[in-house]
Amino acid sequence: MDIKQLREHAKNIRINIIKQVSNAKSGHPGGSLGATDILTVLYFEVMDITAENVKTKDRDRFVLSKGHASPALYATLAEKGIIPAEELMTFRKLHTRLQGHPDMHSLPGVDMSTGSLGQGLSAAVGMALANRLNKNDHRIYALVGDGEAEEGQIWEAAMAAHHYKLDNLCAVIDENGLQIDGWTKDVISPAPFKEKFEAFGWHVIEIDGHDYEQIKNAFDEAKTVKGRPTCIVAKTIKGKGVSYMENVADWHGKAPDAKLTEVALKDLEGM
Amino acid sequence: MAKATRDAYGEELAKLVAENPKIVILDADLAGSTKSAVGGKVAPERFFDMGIAEANMIGVSAGLAASGFIPFASSFAMFCTGRVWEQVRNSVAYPGLNVKIVGSHSGISVGEDGVTHQAIEDISIMRSITGLQVYVPCDQYETKAVIDYVAEHDGPCYVRLGRAAVDDVYDADKVFDVTKINVIRKGTKAAVFACGLMVQKTLEAAELLAKEGIDITVIDVCAIKPSDEEGIAEVLAEYDQIFTVEEHSVMGGLGTMICEVAAERCPKKIHRIGMYGFGESGSWQDLLKEYNLDGEGIYNQIKGYME
Numbered sequence: 008m009d010i011k012q013l014r015e016h017a018k019n020i021r022i023n024i025i026k027q028v029s030n031a032k033s034g035h036p037g038g039s040l041g042a043t044d045i046l047t048v049l050y051f052e053v054m055d056i057t058a059e060n061v062k063t064k065d066r067d068r069f070v071l072s073k074g075h076a077s078p079a080l081y082a083t084l085a086e087k088g089i090i091p092a093e094e095l096m097t098f099r100k101l102h103t104r105l106q107g108h109p110d111m112h113s114l115p116g117v118d119m120s121t122g123s124l125g126q127g128l129s130a131a132v133g134m135a136l137a138n139r140l141n142k143n144d145h146r147i148y149a150l151v152g153d154g155e156a157e158e159g160q161i162w163e164a165a166m167a168a169h170h171y172k173l174d175n176l177c178a179v180i181d182e183n184g185l186q187i188d189g190w191t192k193d194v195i196s197p198a199p200f201k202e203k204f205e206a207f208g209w210h211v212i213e214i215d216g217h218d219y220e221q222i223k224n225a226f227d228e229a230k231t232v233k234g235r236p237t238c239i240v241a242k243t244i245k246g247k248g249v250s251y252m253e254n255v256a257d258w259h260g261k262a263p264d265a266k267l268t269e270v271a272l273k274d275l276e277g278m
Numbered sequence: 279m280a281k282a283t284r285d286a287y288g289e290e291l292a293k294l295v296a297e298n299p300k301i302v303i304l305d306a307d308l309a310g311s312t313k314s315a316v317g318g319k320v321a322p323e324r325f326f327d328m329g330i331a332e333a334n335m336i337g338v339s340a341g342l343a344a345s346g347f348i349p350f351a352s353s354f355a356m357f358c359t360g361r362v363w364e365q366v367r368n369s370v371a372y373p374g375l376n377v378k379i380v381g382s383h384s385g386i387s388v389g390e391d392g393v394t395h396q397a398i399e400d401i402s403i404m405r406s407i408t409g410l411q412v413y414v415p416c417d418q419y420e421t422k423a424v425i426d427y428v429a430e431h432d433g434p435c436y437v438r439l440g441r442a443a444v445d446d447v448y449d450a451d452k453v454f455d456v457t458k459i460n461v462i463r464k465g466t467k468a469a470v471f472a473c474g475l476m477v478q479k480t481l482e483a484a485e486l487l488a489k490e491g492i493d494i495t496v497i498d499v500c501a502i503k504p505s506d507e508e509g510i511a512e513v514l515a516e517y518d519q520i521f522t523v524e525e526h527s528v529m530g531g532l533g534t535m536i537c538e539v540a541a542e543r544c545p546k547k548i549h550r551i552g553m554y555g556f557g558e559s560g561s562w563q564d565l566l567k568e569y570n571l572d573g574e575g576i577y578n579q580i581k582g583y584m585e
Contacts, residue, residue, distance in 0.1 A: 064345060111344070111373050119344055120373040126365055129334045133341020133349075136326065140302070141345070160365075163334035171326070 008052055013219050014278070016086050017047040021248050021275045023082035023095050029268040031099035034107070036271075037258040039079035041183045041216070041243040042150060046083045048222040049148060058089050061115045067145045068118040068134055072127025072161075073152035073181060074108040075260065081105050084116045125158025127151070128178060132168050135176040135236075146230070149178045154186030156197040162207070168236040169208030176236040177229040180204075181216065183245035185256045204238040216241030249274050279418075280443040283474075284382040286418035287439055288313025290425040291350060295321045301429065302342055304351040306332045311441075312352040312382040332357045336365040336377070343375035348429060354388070355381030355397035355438055359404050370434050371407045378428050379404075382439040385525030386557035386565045387475055389441070393556045402530025404436040405503050411435040412502040413456060414532070416477035417447040420500055423454035438474060440525075442562050445478050447498065457501050459509040465493030468519035468580065471510070473499045473532045476523040479566065482573025483580060494580070499532055507539050514544040521549045521580055525571060528552040549583045551576060 020043050028034035050056065054067035071080050078098065085092040090104075097103040104113040108122025118134070121127040131149035138145060151161060168176050180200050188194045204211045210232045214221040222241070229237035245259070246252025249271040263271055295301045295317045302324045309315035309327060318325030328335040332353055339349035351358060358381045359366070370377045386396045405412050411433065415421040421439065428435040447462060448454075462477070463484055472480040477498045484494050497513060499505070514520060520540070522533035533550030540546050557565055566572040570579055 070341075119341065120368070123364060123368040125333075126337050126340075126369045129337020129365075130341035130344065130369060132334070133338035133343075134345050135341075136338065137342045137345030137347055140324065140347070160331075160333040160337065163328075163331035164337065166331065167328055167334055167338060170329075 008219065008223055010219050013047055013051060016051055017043050018275060018278050020047060020079065020082040020086050021278070022272060023085060023092070024078040025249065025263070025268060025271045025275065027078045027081065027095050027098040028262045030096050032262045033099055034078050034262060035075040035260045036078065036262070037185070037245040037252055038073060038152065038181070038183065039076045040247045040249060040252065041245045042076050042079050042181050043247065044217045044219065045150065045179055045181065045222055045241055046079055048219055048226065050083050050087050052223050053226045054148065056087070056116070058087070061089050064143065065145065068147050070119045070127045070131040070147070070149040071109055071121055072131070072149050073124065073155050074121030074127065077107065077109050080109060080117070089116045090114065124152070124155040125160040128161050128164040131176060131178070132164050132173060135168070135173040136171060138175055147176050151178055151180050153180055153182040153184065153197055153200070154191055156180065157195055165204065165207040165209065172234050173236045174233050177226065177239065178236065179239045179241055181243055182240055183243045185245045185254065185259065187256065187259050189256050200240045208235055210235055210237045211240060212237065213240045216243035217247060248278050280445050281418040282441060282443045283415055283418065283421040283439040284313045284441060286421035287380060287382070287425055288316030290422040291317030292320045294425065294429050295324060298348070298429065300346065300348045302326065302347045302349045304328055304335050304339055304349055306330060306335045306353040306357060308353050312380065314350065314352040332362045333365050336362045337369050339377045340369040340373070340375050343377045344373070348376055348378065350378045350380055352380045352382065354395060355384035355400045356395055359397060359400040359436065363403055366410070367407050371410045374409055374433060376432055376434065378435050378437065380437045380439060383441045384438045385440065385474065386553065386569060387440055387442045387525060387562040389562040389565060390559050392559040396557045398527045398553045398557070399530070400438060401502055401526050401532065402534070405530065405535070409434060411504065413500055414438045414473040414502055415500050416474055416498055417444060419446065419448045419450060419452055420454060420456070424456050424500060427456045440475050442475065444475050447477055447481070457504070457506060459506045460498040461495060461513070462498050463494070463496040465495045467492050467494055468521060468584065469495045469497060469513050469517040470521040470523060470580065471497045471499050471532060471536050472523040473502065474525055476525050476571065479571060479573050479576055480523050483576035486573060486577040487580065502532060502535055505535055505539065507543065510536060510539045511543040514540050514546050519584055520546050521551060521583070523576055524552040526552055528554060551579050
């Protein structure tokens with residue numbers, strides 16, 4: 008694992024997140040920047056997805072259950088060479104393949120249409136069941152927001168994944184502690200994740216969601232766990248890398264203007 | 279012979295799951311009642327009870343379909359439509375995933391369980407979802423034909439079934455085109471469109487009317503969406519007295535669909551017979567009588583409008 012290389016990928020992805028959201032004048036920069044390091048490790052170190060095998064199911068698959076972090080997914084697919092980087096400037100515009108929330112039919116590399124919170128993990132459970140039935144050894148990954156885990160369906164899915172012993176499923180909780188109305192602990196706390204997922208029968212690994220080695224080690228450990236799914240609880244910083252966005256709930260779903268875009272890009276160049 | 283459409287579903291599913299390795303069966307703790315368990319017994323490795331968690335059942339079905347399987351997801355009509363409407367819309371219909379949602383125990387004929395279990399809005403809410411097909415078969419043979427059809431069709435479908443054992447409308451050797459209306463009794467005075475159990479009850483009403491010299495046409499409308507607009511318009515053009523009968527709210531269901539076709543193709547005055555409010559507990563026969571949806575009730579309503 009070349010950490011310098013990963014850092015470079017993550018920097019490009021973050022820059023493209025800001026460019027997409029700024030150009031579209033809408034979108035969700037905060038959660039996208041916070042999830043970038045996890046996506047970087049997943050797509051460049053863990054999953055076997057490539058531009059060549061992207062249209063097949065004979066590869067690891069990923070469900071962005073927190074679909075509003077679509078700019079992070081699109082920028083990652085561009086960084087991976089699966090979609091053209093120029094296309095990122097069509098994000099959220101009429102006739103784009105880069106819908107506000109991911110559309111599996113318009114864009115290769117989107118393995119499930121998501122956006123309505125709480126639903127993606129269930130689809131990932133279905134994919135993991137399907138892989139088992141098909142004797143397909145590839146793994147299913149899902150990224151779930153901590154605020155998203157306030158949706159009851161996440162826990163229905165957690166119950167099912169354990170019941171069916173889906174050790175080919177790995178969920179990551181992106182715990183940035185913020186949601187639209189403020190800190191999750193003030194709005195309605197979905198924590199503690201470790202205890203809850205353990206009580207639901209999952210193997211749980213807690214990590215710093217910006218530390219590449221911890222992220223990689225957690226995914227490696229998850230592959231060795233048999234008979235139950237793994238939940239990686241990743242502490243992240245919403246808005247990570249952009250000074251004025253870090254830990255500010257207000258940057259959940261709004262675009263920076265030209266001046267603030269410049270500041271953001273400067274911040275990211277210096278990362 | 280009397281058989282519930284849900285029983286026919288279980289039998290057909292058992293046949294299909296044995297033939298087609300892509301079919302998987304999901305239920306939400308009602309497999310014994312919806313009869314999905316009958317199919318599940320044939321291929322236990324492809325049967326998944328998701329417990330009392332319908333939203334997750336729909337999402338898991340979506341994931342299985344996204345991986346090439348053909349999931350049949352069942353529960354009572356109330357819980358696999360209304361409770362999970364947004365999951366069906368966003369996780370199944372929007373991505374166009376090949377999920378078959380089969381709701382049993384629809385309408386007031388659930389009976390004693392009462393209002394909380396009586397889906398009388400399911401046709402309406404499912405019909406409004408883009409790309410989702412909706413079928414309401416009336417007897418065992420039509421149910422089997424519909425189940426065969428949706429298993430073959432690549433795309434999301436909703437099939438509405440009933441709890442009660444109902445008389446056969448068709449012969450065992452009937453060859454169905456489930457996308458078309460079926461004129462099952464021909465008269466001259468009025469045309470009555472019906473679906474599900476109301477087909478049998480409308481035929482009973484037709485017998486009572488015939489005794490008084492009033493011959494009516496009875497049309498079984500199994501394909502609610504996409505509907506057989508051509509066939510419906512032809513019937514509309516032929517009659518001045520038009521009725522619809524459904525064990526469902528008169529808003530948004532069969533009656534509304536026929537009115538929509540009429541409004542665009544052949545404007546006619548149409549009387550909608552169905553539910554105008556919630557039901558209540560009672561035996562299914564008592565309930566149909568109470569809400570004027572048994573043979574006599576439908577006879578009275580049609581006669582009332584005609585006079």
